[in-house]
Amino acid sequence: MSEDQNSSDSALPSLLQALNQCRTSVPATDEALNFLTGVLKSRELNALVNVHGQISNRVKDECFHPILSNGLQIAVEVLDLLTTRKNLSPDFEEICSLLKNPHLQRLLDVHDAVAQKDYNPRLSELPQDVDKDEETIKIAQLVKSDEPLGSAQSAEPIVGATIATDEQTGKYVVARVFHGGAAYRSGLIHVGDEVWEVNGINVEWKPPSDVLKILQNSEGTIKFKLIPADGKHAVCESKVRVRAHFDYVASLDPFIPCREAGLDFVKGDILHIVNQDDGEWWQARRDGDRTTRAGLIPSRAHQERMILRERSQIGKRTDQGPESPTGLCLVSAFSPSLASLTGCKSSLQASPNCASRTKTKKIMYDSTENDDFDREEIPTYEEVAKLFPRPGVYRPIILIGPPGVGRNELRRRLIATDPEKFRTPTPFTSRPIRPGEVNGKEYFFVTREKMEEEHEAGNFIEFGEYKGNLYGTSVESVKMLVDAGHVCVMNPHYQALKMLRSPQLKPFIIYIKPPAFDVIKETRAVAYARSTFDENNSRGFTDDEFKEILRSAERVEFLYGHLFDEVIVNADLSAAFEQLVRSVSRVENEPLWVPASWVQ
Numbered sequence: 001m002s003e004d005q006n007s008s009d010s011a012l013p014s015l016l017q018a019l020n021q022c023r024t025s026v027p028a029t030d031e032a033l034n035f036l037t038g039v040l041k042s043r044e045l046n047a048l049v050n051v052h053g054q055i056s057n058r059v060k061d062e063c064f065h066p067i068l069s070n071g072l073q074i075a076v077e078v079l080d081l082l083t084t085r086k087n088l089s090p091d092f093e094e095i096c097s098l099l100k101n102p103h104l105q106r107l108l109d110v111h112d113a114v115a116q117k118d119y120n121p122r123l124s125e126l127p128q129d130v131d132k133d134e135e136t137i138k139i140a141q142l143v144k145s146d147e148p149l150g151s152a153q154s155a156e157p158i159v160g161a162t163i164a165t166d167e168q169t170g171k172y173v174v175a176r177v178f179h180g181g182a183a184y185r186s187g188l189i190h191v192g193d194e195v196w197e198v199n200g201i202n203v204e205w206k207p208p209s210d211v212l213k214i215l216q217n218s219e220g221t222i223k224f225k226l227i228p229a230d231g232k233h234a235v236c237e238s239k240v241r242v243r244a245h246f247d248y249v250a251s252l253d254p255f256i257p258c259r260e261a262g263l264d265f266v267k268g269d270i271l272h273i274v275n276q277d278d279g280e281w282w283q284a285r286r287d288g289d290r291t292t293r294a295g296l297i298p299s300r301a302h303q304e305r306m307i308l309r310e311r312s313q314i315g316k317r318t319d320q321g322p323e324s325p326t327g328l329c330l331v332s333a334f335s336p337s338l339a340s341l342t343g344c345k346s347s348l349q350a351s352p353n354c355a356s357r358t359k360t361k362k363i364m365y366d367s368t369e370n371d372d373f374d375r376e377e378i379p380t381y382e383e384v385a386k387l388f389p390r391p392g393v394y395r396p397i398i399l400i401g402p403p404g405v406g407r408n409e410l411r412r413r414l415i416a417t418d419p420e421k422f423r424t425p426t427p428f429t430s431r432p433i434r435p436g437e438v439n440g441k442e443y444f445f446v447t448r449e450k451m452e453e454e455h456e457a458g459n460f461i462e463f464g465e466y467k468g469n470l471y472g473t474s475v476e477s478v479k480m481l482v483d484a485g486h487v488c489v490m491n492p493h494y495q496a497l498k499m500l501r502s503p504q505l506k507p508f509i510i511y512i513k514p515p516a517f518d519v520i521k522e523t524r525a526v527a528y529a530r531s532t533f534d535e536n537n538s539r540g541f542t543d544d545e546f547k548e549i550l551r552s553a554e555r556v557e558f559l560y561g562h563l564f565d566e567v568i569v570n571a572d573l574s575a576a577f578e579q580l581v582r583s584v585s586r587v588e589n590e591p592l593w594v595p596a597s598w599v600q
């Protein structure tokens with residue numbers, strides 16, 4: 001056994017012995033001393049010391065070299081692969097549960113973070129000739145980045161930091177340090193540090209273009225002499241992941257403080273926010289992309305202001321005439337099955353475009369007074385976390401879209417693949433039960449008073465009146481299906497999303513999008529598709545109805561686009577259905593991003 005091993009083996013007994021010997025002389029309570037004795041004797045600490053001894057024994061003469069730096073990503077991929085398989089052997093089941101363990105995932109995450117700090121190539125020795133009176137100066141050497149410098153307009157692409165002139169002193173200070181960049185990895189350069197010299201050249205009063213030239217012309221390592229900022233050394237990486245609800249192109253943003261440092265992204269991208277110290281500009285990476293340095297993105301507050309600004313400009317233009325998304329016409333559609341019992345206030349105030357549809361059913365839909373309310377929450381970023389599927393507990397599948405786009409058709413096809421597994425919740429009605437009907441099968445039959453009471457209590461996802469009877473689908477009936485191990489599939493009116501998208505139900509929302517006018521017209525004509533806009537006079541769709549579907553789609557996307565988990569364009573029906581089946585399988589088997597509050 002090695003010396004190290006011996007010393008670590010005897011460390012805890014020696015400590016215990018020492019503690020016993022000085023027990024009476026130390027100013028500590030019996031309780032504290034007993035606690036410490038317990039810790040020193042504990043199995044966990046002894047095991048840990050043992051492991052430490054073993055490791056230091058084995059690697060005494062070697063360096064640690066991480067074999068990989070994306071352990072977590074690989075673990076998730078393995079998990080994804082395994083969870084798609086049915087009838088796994090017990091060994092694989094065990095691997096799955098190990099990989100799902102948050103402690104193991106965190107450990108891999110930390111390992112990767114350490115592994116990605118690329119300490120090579122080694123920096124040359126620091127110079128010995130630092131003046132005694134320069135003790136407060138720090139010298140940082142960075143290896144010049146491989147990124148092309150031709151287009152560099154700032155120091156950022158070269159050293160991973162931005163430098164700005166301090167308004168009060170007129171001197172150069174480090175304004176920002178990018179996560180993952182050379183400056184960040186060095187751990188030596190911090191926001192607020194005053195830049196005194198670059199490669200031995202005093203830059204105190206030089207114009208920015210000269211400083212940039214020095215950086216560009218330097219080869220290999222770049223040496224900085226800095227006057228440290230006080231107490232700003234602790235940079236803590238946040239673990240926040242957000243889903244972006246808007247597209248961002250840094251080169252088109254007139255407000256970004258450093259364009260080269262911007263991070264472009266598109267709606268739906270998952271971003272890892274690594275730093276939120278600056279209230280206006282956050283630093284982020286695309287999730288899973290740990291190899292690159294972080295880039296600048298607008299903070300939530302900044303983006304909200306931009307959106308409000310844009311809206312007020314649209315508002316001004318709308319006052320002067322042209323249409324805006326909120327000015328779109330919305331038509332209700334009604335099909336007799338309660339699953340698609342829909343309608344909305346806006347439909348009762350049809351615009352002149354909709355005037356031809358005189359037979360629109362006046363079905364109340366009152367989950368909200370009007371759907372513009374949704375835009376009060378300005379969609380910028382939503383904090384998300386991964387939700388791992390749990391065997392036997394299925395997330396409800398919600399098909400949303402403009403009436404007539406084909407949600408019902410897709411829902412029915414999905415249920416037909418396995419009617420025992422896929423179910424639509426049973427609605428409630430105040431209509432009297434008819435001969436042959438069974439309570440709880442076609443409907444739950446309840447009194448009008450009971451329905452009104454439940455409605456008042458906010459328990460209905462959809463609620464309406466038809467031919468003097470009330471109909472409604474309750475949150476409870478969705479929960480009942482989920483608890484019974486079924487996959488609940490619904491195609492409610494889009495306004496129902498506000499109630500459905502809750503941590504209790506955790507629905508997966510699929511937007512069924514109409515294709516372009518020509519394609520929708522062609523595909524529906526080939527299939528002899530019947531319009532459900534006017535149930536008493538069911539016939540092929542008219543051009544106006546297709547236009548109405550497209551107009552309504554625009555409105556749904558504008559109001560609820562940020563809530564969609566997936567988009568399926570319903571052009572060719574069998575292709576759309578295949579995509580639906582694939583999505584449903586993903587929801588069952590893969591960890592997917594959901595609002596963070598659903599997981600906590």
Ligand SMILES: Nc1ncnc2c1ncn2[C@@H]1O[C@H](COP(=O)(O)OP(=O)(O)OP(=O)(O)O)[C@@H](O)[C@H]1O
Pocket residue numbers: 333334335340342401402403404405406407408409410491523524527528529530531532533570571572573574576
């Ligand atoms: N991709 C498609 N190609 C051809 N016909 C389609 C396609 N998708 C749906 N249809 C047909 O279009 C008609 C309307 O579809 P469906 O009833 O499913 O719409 P919906 O979105 O549920 O609207 P509603 O609530 O009005 O019923 C049906 O006759 C359906 O078979």
